[in-house]
Amino acid sequence: MSYDDQNIFAKILRGEIPNKTVYEDDHVLAFEDIQPQAPVHVLVIPKGPYKSMNEFSAEASDAEIVAWVRAIGKVAEIVEAKEPGYRLIVNNGEDAIQEVPHLHIHVLGGRRLGRMLQKAD
Numbered sequence: 001m002s003y004d005d006q007n008i009f010a011k012i013l014r015g016e017i018p019n020k021t022v023y024e025d026d027h028v029l030a031f032e033d034i035q036p037q038a039p040v041h042v043l044v045i046p047k048g049p050y051k052s053m054n055e056f057s058a059e060a061s062d063a064e065i066v067a068w069v070r071a072i073g074k075v076a077e078i079v080e081a082k083e084p085g086y087r088l089i090v091n092n093g094e095d096a097i098q099e100v101p102h103l104h105i106h107v108l109g110g111r112r113l114g115r116m117l118q119k120a121d
């Protein structure tokens with residue numbers, strides 16, 4: 001399946017839907033999740049049209065990969081989650097219940113987080 005340029009994050013990247021930007025550079029946009037699951041809940045996305053980690057890791061340029069990883073660290077610092085800690089989550093594909101088909105990493109923190117995984121129903 002090819003990249004769906006009507007997905008919600010593609011619309012955010014084109015400025016068609018507003019977002020609360022936390023960090024931006026040439027390759028990355030980071031913004032607050034609309035339904036936060038913790039006091040800190042930021043999504044960090046590459047600006048390129050990558051559906052998944054699979055595609056990003058195989059097809060993104062070195063510059064895009066470096067920018068994304070560095071941005072994750074910067075976001076943790078900006079939202080003051082670096083200490084005492086935060087959790088990173090990438091839901092990739094159907095089993096992980098990825099809802100938006102544009103690669104994103106969740107940065108979660110601001111409180112003590114519960115156990116990592118729930119069992120599926």
Ligand code: 5GP
Nearest residue numbers: 008019031032033034035091097098099100
């Ligand atoms: P996923 O389940 O795909 O890993 O996560 C998608 C995330 O995108 C969810 O946490 C959801 O709350 C968030 N989200 C969905 N639509 C919007 C939106 O329009 N704006 C923002 N900021 N976040 C959104």
